[in-house]
Amino acid sequence: MSAPRASATTIAIENIGLTFPSKSGEPTVALADVSCRFAPGKVTAIIGPSGCGKSTLLQIVRGFLAPTRGKLRFVRLGSETDEQATRDVAPPHMATVWQAFNLFPWRTIVDNVAFGLEVAGVPKAERLARARKALAAVDLTGFEQKYPRQLSGGMRQRVGIARALVMEPELLLLDEPFGALDAQTRLVLQEQLATLVERSGTTAILVTHSIEEAILLADTILVMTARPGRIAAEIQNDLPHPRSMATTHDPRFSALFDQIYGLLRQEVIRAMATEGGDA
Numbered sequence: 001m002s003a004p005r006a007s008a009t010t011i012a013i014e015n016i017g018l019t020f021p022s023k024s025g026e027p028t029v030a031l032a033d034v035s036c037r038f039a040p041g042k043v044t045a046i047i048g049p050s051g052c053g054k055s056t057l058l059q060i061v062r063g064f065l066a067p068t069r070g071k072l073r074f075v076r077l078g079s080e081t082d083e084q085a086t087r088d089v090a091p092p093h094m095a096t097v098w099q100a101f102n103l104f105p106w107r108t109i110v111d112n113v114a115f116g117l118e119v120a121g122v123p124k125a126e127r128l129a130r131a132r133k134a135l136a137a138v139d140l141t142g143f144e145q146k147y148p149r150q151l152s153g154g155m156r157q158r159v160g161i162a163r164a165l166v167m168e169p170e171l172l173l174l175d176e177p178f179g180a181l182d183a184q185t186r187l188v189l190q191e192q193l194a195t196l197v198e199r200s201g202t203t204a205i206l207v208t209h210s211i212e213e214a215i216l217l218a219d220t221i222l223v224m225t226a227r228p229g230r231i232a233a234e235i236q237n238d239l240p241h242p243r244s245m246a247t248t249h250d251p252r253f254s255a256l257f258d259q260i261y262g263l264l265r266q267e268v269i270r271a272m273a274t275e276g277g278d279a
């Protein structure tokens with residue numbers, strides 16, 4: 001089955017800072033002093049005001065950006081009583097789902113999904129079989145031979161998810177995966193993704209602007225401050241699984257929503273004041 005794989009690796013972000021240099025004017029301090037851990041088999045959502053460094057943090061985990069200070073570590077934790085036994089391990093196998101669909105318009109849907117396997121040298125018959133299974137997992141059986149332009153936005157984003165799943169990642173990185181979709185499509189996809197991730201026990205990191213999405217999908221929610229980004233709060237979400245639209249009627253959902261909104265509101269106001277100051 002093409003699905004994410006369970007991983008035992010913890011991702012440890014230790015006092016990370018990242019400053020983007022600028023040819024003219026002030027450098028941008030995107031991340032100040034961020035420390036957090038992404039637990040294996042759990043979904044962690046990162047939420048925060050626009051420009052606070054959420055995507056930058058994800059790119060650091062992905063290995064596309066190097067922090068200016070601090071350390072990214074992949075570790076196998078020791079027991080609770082023996083932190084000394086914690087040891088560094090190889091990075092987990094990762095796949096990313098971006099907000100922009102980034103599909104190749106000249107390739108069929110099945111060939112788009114199989115692309116990563118092709119690059120990895122997987123033989124044609126196997127990669128097509130795996131791509132078909134990944135498409136089935138996101139309810140796109142029957143659309144294999146279509147081209148991206150023939151699909152709706154929601155379907156194209158499901159292709160994006162299938163393209164990540166087919167790689168059987170141990171770590172799934174989701175950067176506002178549903179940001180470009182209408183509200184109804186978004187809800188259905190959130191439910192589908194929650195089920196896929198729950199079943200597989202993979203580790204996932206989700207960057208989102210949606211408090212609702214964070215609560216539906218995540219076990220832990222990291223709220224970031226306005227830029228330069230820091231972790232303002234780490235909130236555990238113990239709402240039972242499986243979660244769906246019905247979960248939003250649970251009083252515990254409302255309590256979590258209010259708590260996160262309260263934190264975010266302060267930071268968004270701070271971000272707006274800073275942007276005004278910069279202008």
Ligand SMILES: Nc1ncnc2c1ncn2[C@@H]1O[C@H](COP(=O)(O)OP(=O)(O)OP(=O)(O)O)[C@@H](O)[C@H]1O
Pocket residue numbers: 020021028029030048049050051052053054055056057227
């Ligand atoms: N390549 C870059 N060069 C210079 N500055 C950058 C670069 N990438 C991002 N930035 C700046 O770093 C800050 C953090 O950007 P980032 O995209 O990580 O924020 P974000 O929280 O993901 O934002 P949004 O929620 O709007 O997507 C922003 O001020 C952004 O303009």
